[in-house]
Amino acid sequence: MSENKGVYDMKKIICMVITIIMVISFAGCGAKGTAENQPINTQKMNTEQMAAKPVDELHTYTINGERQKVTPYYPIEDNYVMNIVEVGYSNFHIYDSRNVTGEMLTNRTESDKIIVERVIAIITNKEREGDAKVLNTNGDYAYISYYGTDLDYTTGTIMITYLMYNPETDYEDDIIERYDYVLDRNFED
Secondary structure, three states, X not given: OHHHHHHHHHXXXXXXXXXXXXXXXXXXXXXXXXHOOOOOOOOOOOHHHHHHOOHHHHHXXXXXXXXXXXXXXXXXXXXXXXXXXXOOOOOXXXXXXXXXXXXXXXXXXXXXXXXXXXXXXXXXXXXXXXXXXXOXXXXXXXXXXXXXXXXXXXXXXXXXXXXXEOOOOOOOOOEEEEXXXXXXXXXXX
């Protein structure tokens, strides 16, 4: 009897590992597709220029008027994906903030996947309770607050936030879960 339980447990572990690998690879595919649309500067680039863009440019944002390289988010995102799969979410897609549109959010109940938005932001004023500017915005919004988080931050801290939208409603701001992490401290005052 305990031998059958051991086989069952092993099958369960193997299924979980396969699921995690699939989720990470799908998330990686989504990140690659969205990263190709991230311009290096304010000028529009043609397809050949985008294909030739180095991988380091994927983690480059405008900070204080200059293009700056920020620590890559992959280790944090891999951990985040494993955590949400562990708690039971398996049918989701992570989108870079610049690729999330109002239309996408107000029609999400038609999709079979949960929308998770990846927000990269910089704390702009610690004295005003965590005000931050979104660095990877599509222009629709550029503000996020870290007020009330348990994270240690100051002006210049680069944060990464994952916003999981409620799949059962089409309200633009119906977020069912939010996960915040410190991404980079190299720009702190």
